[in-house]
Amino acid sequence: MTEATETKHFRTLFISDMHLGSKAARTDFLLDFLRHHEADTIYLVGDVVDGWRLKRNWYWPQGCNDVVQKLLRKARKGTRIIYIPGNHDEFLRAFPGVHFGGIEVAERMIHEAADGKKYLVLHGDEFDVVVRNIRLLAYLGDWAYDAAIAINVVLAAVRRRLKLPYWSFSAWAKLQVKQAVNFIGEFQKVVAEEARRNQVDGVICGHIHHAVIEDIEGIRYINTGDWVESCTAIVEHMDGTFELICWQSIGQTAEVMTLPAPAAKPVGDMQAA
Template identity: 45%
Template sequence: MDQTYYPSIWISDVHLGYKDCKADYLLDFLNCTRCDTLYLVGDIVDLWSLKRQFYWHPSHYQVLECIQKKAESGTRVIYIPGNHDETFRNYVDMTLFNVEVHHTYIHTTSAGKRFLLLHGDDFDSATRYNKLISIIGDQAYDFLLFLNRWTNRVRKLYGGHYWSLASWLKNRVHKARAAIAAFEQAAVHEAKKQGMDGIICGHIHQPRINVTDGIVYCNDGDWIENCTALVENEQGRIELLHWSDIQKVLNVVELEAQSIDGVKAA
């Protein structure tokens, strides 16, 4: 199989062990790409969901197996645990099965730009936002994903591609939009405080690349609602890929050696 090469790839919020995890899309993405460094930016395994009700589809194991094979074959795999897999924060600064565990990490692009990497739940106290849980509650969010699941089953019958009803609805709820904006502002503030050129995180299931106050905000999204990943090409350009929509490039940020030019739409 021909694989597209990227120096670096970022994924997060996979939520293995949760019934709405789109593991099949992620497996396709992992099998179609190769990289020097694979960043796992938290919530890879959903220990919260597994404690409530055990669910483990064979494809969830295949995702872990694929990541492990990449680590064994020379890909550097860096894991930054999130709140749903926070148990693994007990192993920070250790290496487990060829996977490095860190609380935060600093990535430097080939264009010389420094990005702070963290999951993003650090900003919950500032935004009081966590996957809409604090806005509409756990049960309502599960119902939203239930609607998302059945909408796409119908779309599939008619030959349609995967489409996130959940994300579409979130973007039309005023309080959700305000909370997302507050999260982004908190992330940008933290990156600026630490003297970074940008920040890469996940947590809120809202894929996005944006430049605010000279700081590049990158959120790699999730594999429940959006099936998205961030990639860096050989020129140091960071792209946001929507894998369920025929590898559509949603946004591109040019990271030049001397300056950040801004955001381009694909």
């Protein structure tokens, strides 16, 4: 753990799965992270707003407003912000190329890093068979996930009182279930294959709330994680190095993985970044 008393500036910042509108969203951690990190370009890699939960029960506390206002303020100050919708905010997929307060919407992008390597950037839900083909089962799984997150909330409160860093019960439990581990592995392989089909060096995605940087058969696979369980983000340094950052508690950060990596143009009919 290292103190984060000053703002750090990066070439690119990738964040996904904030789930604003969900009671599980860690808006306090996310806002603190955004205060301490600036970037030339920020990618919001899907599930920023949790439309599924907002449809069931409207919940939008001040913390959600604060995060949105912080992002809009960064856009006004010159940061390029690209919003790639996910399955929970899929309503925005009807607005590719549209700008909202300086934030541009795109279905997917090709990001070219400082070292010239190219990355496909997408949310990843299109490679989740359950979400794509069995929507009812996906909703049922979402409700079960809510229960695990509720346990998270209680544990987080206890750990705060004990002055312990944030720890996710739901993330730990997920990795104890063989089927979940198998799903993560298969998802990573399929997404990496999509990057290979697009003739790029790697892929940056979210969706499964499992942050990691690794190589899969010659393709760099990067998952941004989430701001519900792990509170993680991916940053690209000015030299093209990618780093996975875990924001463990307010005002502090743990750097958990650093690997060399490869600015952005769209795939197909998408605009250049």
